[in-house]
Amino acid sequence: MSETTLPPGDRGLPLLGETLDFLKDQFHFVDAHQARYGKVFRSNILFKDTALLVGAEGARIFNDESKVQRSGGMAPHIADLFGGTSLPLLDGEPHRQRKQQVMGAFTREALTQYLPVMDSVVARYLERWSAAGESTLTEDLKKLALEVIARTMVGSEGGKEFEENVADFKVMVKAFTAIPVPIPGTAFAKAKAAQGRIFERYRRVLAERVAKPTDDGLSRMLATPAEDGTRIAGEDAIKELHHFNLAGYITFAHMAHGLVALAQDDKLRERLRAEIAEHVGAGPITVEALHRMPLLENITREMKRRAPFVAVSFGKAKSEFTLEGKTVPAGWMVMLCNFASGNDPELFADPERFDPDRFAEGRAEDQKHPTGFFPQGVGEPLKGHKCAGVDFSTLLMKAFMVRLVRDYDTKLPKQDLSYQWEKIPPEYASGLRAVLSPVPSAP
Numbered sequence: 001m002s003e004t005t006l007p008p009g010d011r012g013l014p015l016l017g018e019t020l021d022f023l024k025d026q027f028h029f030v031d032a033h034q035a036r037y038g039k040v041f042r043s044n045i046l047f048k049d050t051a052l053l054v055g056a057e058g059a060r061i062f063n064d065e066s067k068v069q070r071s072g073g074m075a076p077h078i079a080d081l082f083g084g085t086s087l088p089l090l091d092g093e094p095h096r097q098r099k100q101q102v103m104g105a106f107t108r109e110a111l112t113q114y115l116p117v118m119d120s121v122v123a124r125y126l127e128r129w130s131a132a133g134e135s136t137l138t139e140d141l142k143k144l145a146l147e148v149i150a151r152t153m154v155g156s157e158g159g160k161e162f163e164e165n166v167a168d169f170k171v172m173v174k175a176f177t178a179i180p181v182p183i184p185g186t187a188f189a190k191a192k193a194a195q196g197r198i199f200e201r202y203r204r205v206l207a208e209r210v211a212k213p214t215d216d217g218l219s220r221m222l223a224t225p226a227e228d229g230t231r232i233a234g235e236d237a238i239k240e241l242h243h244f245n246l247a248g249y250i251t252f253a254h255m256a257h258g259l260v261a262l263a264q265d266d267k268l269r270e271r272l273r274a275e276i277a278e279h280v281g282a283g284p285i286t287v288e289a290l291h292r293m294p295l296l297e298n299i300t301r302e303m304k305r306r307a308p309f310v311a312v313s314f315g316k317a318k319s320e321f322t323l324e325g326k327t328v329p330a331g332w333m334v335m336l337c338n339f340a341s342g343n344d345p346e347l348f349a350d351p352e353r354f355d356p357d358r359f360a361e362g363r364a365e366d367q368k369h370p371t372g373f374f375p376q377g378v379g380e381p382l383k384g385h386k387c388a389g390v391d392f393s394t395l396l397m398k399a400f401m402v403r404l405v406r407d408y409d410t411k412l413p414k415q416d417l418s419y420q421w422e423k424i425p426p427e428y429a430s431g432l433r434a435v436l437s438p439v440p441s442a443p
């Protein structure tokens with residue numbers, strides 16, 4: 001293929017390519033390359049020719065399974081940290097069957113049962129922060145997200161085992177941006193050891209649920225047959241649980257972003273308070289009430305658009321494809337740039353502004369293109385790779401925002417709220433310090 005039809009870009013250093021730049025800060029790597037080369041560009045990352053795609057048309061191609069496959073798409077060390085082949089790396093019929101089984105953990109009935117669990121965990125953390133005067137929230141928000149996953153998905157009751165899992169989990173996630181060297185003492189080797197301990201704990205829970213099912217996500221997933229009658233079992237179930245943890249964890253970044261955005265915008269906070277007063281009042285939060293609140297829905301979408309979570313999703317060109325006049329050969333790695341796409345000025349006006357009304361009737365910036373807004377993937381979970389936890393994570397974010405805004409006034413002391421972009425998801429440099437005071441009229 002001629003160089004002129006390949007996507008523009010750099011191959012970087014011999015052998016290493018642009019791997020180090022990419023691993024150092026994936027978000028700015030994408031931004032800098034997009035500014036120079038446009039919405040489709042090439043690189044060499046982790047020893048592979050790679051095409052990076054930004055925007056709605058890139059998302060359409062990335063989700064066309066005749067063009068992009070997921071198997072072989074992740075760098076081997078990332079796939080290893082995911083525990084091997086789970087949903088994000090399956091294609092075709094095996095993917096469809098597994099997705100049907102896994103979605104058993106996320107039915108409407110299951111979500112209705114999870115919401116009070118989410119709400120009580122959220123309420124406990126908020127009370128603790130408020131009682132402490134000033135608190136530093138990032139680490140606690142991570143724990144909150146992990147606790148919600150643990151309680152709903154494996155029926156954890158907290159305690160020592162949960163604390164050990166959180167500690168191991170934090171060791172594990174560090175390795176996602178580390179150089180993958182499996183030598184004792186490196187971040188990657190420590191992560192693998194931590195992953196081994198996490199899997200051991202899951203194996204024990206799995207044995208218990210197989211013997212005696214409950215109503216947690218794991219039991220639901222084990223009980224749900226695919227269309228062909230097959231059920232998930234053994235290590236496959238462990239890998240999916242592990243992925244739930246990795247995926248659920250990132251909601252900490254969305255909750256942190258939402259908390260900051262609303263603390264900084266008095267008018268928006270008062271509008272949300274009014275909507276909460278109308279639909280939820282002082283009583284318990286219900287799924288039905290959350291569904292009736294358009295501003296809350298739009299705030300949640302804006303949290304998903306603006307909170308940097310991951311810079312890219314991974315795939316591999318199954319067949320040659322052309323985008324913006326540039327041809328990506330079969331066999332190349334393909335990365336869809338999630339965060340940059342949600343901030344594409346062609347679709348999103350003043351993209352860096354936190355502006356939930358961009359989703360409201362009349363503007364509906366997310367509807368300008370069928371694959372224009374995809375913070376959790378394109379289409380429907382049962383028909384493709386769209387996030388299995390899309391409704392779960394939305395409920396958690398909504399429960400968090402409703403309790404936070406209804407029951408507390410949040411003040412942010414002077415601090416450095418720039419993002420540490422080298423982390424995935426990026427974190428506020430200050431650790432996010434906040435003072436939560438109970439709202440006098442709150443229950």
Ligand code: HEM
Nearest residue numbers: 087088244247248375376377378384385386387388389393
């Ligand atoms: C706001 C939080 C979350 C975000 C932004 C998010 C985002 C994503 C994205 C971008 C994908 C890939 C979509 C694609 O490849 O087309 C994905 C897939 C997935 N997510 Fe999430 N996710 C979130 C929360 C969760 C939660 C809480 C769970 C489970 C408890 C979850 C489970 C999954 C699974 C199992 C997949 C793989 C689906 C497949 O390949 O078929 N996610 N998510």
